[in-house]
Amino acid sequence: MSKLKSVSIHQLERYPVYLKYLNNLNQDGVRNVFSWMLSEELGISEEQVRKDFQAISTISGQTKRGRVVIQLIDDIETFLGYRDTTNAILIGAGHLGQAFLNYDGFSDLGLNILAAFDIDEKLIGKTIIKKLFFL
Numbered sequence: 387m388s389k390l391k392s393v394s395i396h397q398l399e400r401y402p403v404y405l406k407y408l409n410n411l412n413q414d415g416v417r418n419v420f421s422w423m424l425s426e427e428l429g430i431s432e433e434q435v436r437k438d439f440q441a442i443s444t445i446s447g448q449t450k451r452g453r454v455v456i457q458l459i460d461d462i463e464t465f466l467g468y469r470d471t472t473n474a475i476l477i478g479a480g481h482l483g484q485a486f487l488n489y490d491g492f493s494d495l496g497l498n499i500l501a502a503f504d505i506d507e508k509l510i511g512k513t514i515i516k517k518l519f520f521l
Contacts, residue, residue, distance in 0.1 A: 393438075393441050393442070397438050397441065400430065400434075400438055401438070401442070401462050401466055403428060404424065404428070404435075404438070404458070404462060405459065405462045407424060407427060408455055408458050408459050408462070409459060411455050412455050412459060416455055417454065417455055417456075418451055418453065418454060419452050419453055419458065420447075420453075421435040421436045421439075421447070421452075423452075439453065439461075442461050442462065442465040443457075443461050444457070444461055445461075467496055468494070468495055468496045469496065470496050471496050471497075472497055473498050473500050474497060474498065474499050474500065475500055475501050475502065475503060476499055476501070476502035476503070477502070477503050477504075478502070478504055479502040479503070479506070479509045480504070480506070483504070486499065487499060
């Protein structure tokens with residue numbers, strides 16, 4: 387990671403948008419993507435798209451070939467830390483807390499919720515989707 391350039395908060399906000407678009411392209415079977423494609427679809431200048439990818443990509447884009455979609459997905463997910471796993475606990479196991487516990491998508495984002503804590507006596511000791519609640 388030491389080879390990566392520093393990025394702005396605006397770039398950090400754009401990477402998940404790029405990732406969603408690239409995942410859709412990948413699901414549609416698109417193998418290569420060009421800056422102009424993302425520019426038109428997402429309303430971001432081509433120059434900005436290129437600069438954003440240059441900051442995090444492990445491989446440069448190629449004239450007339452663009453960039454490999456799956457490689458860009460990997461680069462963005464790695465940069466955003468989706469490849470790392472962070473263990474967490476949840477404070478509050480009410481309706482919203484239980485929704486978080488039941489959401490499987492967090493593991494795809496590198497978040498592993500180990501347990502939840504709540505002061506509601508009805509929830510203490512209750513297991514929801516293999517998650518144990520404590521006081």
